[in-house]
Amino acid sequence: MLNDIADRINTALNGQTFDGSLKFDCGQDGVLVLADNRATTVDQDADCTIRLSPENxxxxxxGKLNPMTGVMMGKLKVSGNPAVAMKLGSLLK
Structure with missing residues (x-):
């Protein structure tokens, strides 16, 4: 599943740049890292880490889960630089 999501993000990036690095940590299911203008499932350090389930x-x-609502409901936990995470929404539109 994470490989499919990485492929979709890479397609959505379509030459756009993403300043910084962002890791989605899905625990035992693996990680999805957006760094160097590319999404990958190879674990590495990132400016911001978001811990959540693969479903979330x-x-x-x-767009079915609002980031702020997700944080308030405990569905996502953000560590590091949250400003990096905020850039993702405008990039994938």
Missing amino acids: LKALLT
Whole structure:
């Protein structure tokens, strides 16, 4: 599932740049890292890490889960620089 999401993000990036690095940590299901203008499932350090379930990651990226609501409800936990996470929404529109 994470590989499919990485492929979709890479397609959506379509030459756009993403300043910074962002990691979605889905625990035992793996990670999705957006760095160097590319999405990958290879774990690495990132400027911002968002911990969430694979289902909530899918909901977040498809617009079905509002990021602020997700944080308030405990569905996502953000560590590091949250400003990096805020850039993702405008990039994938």
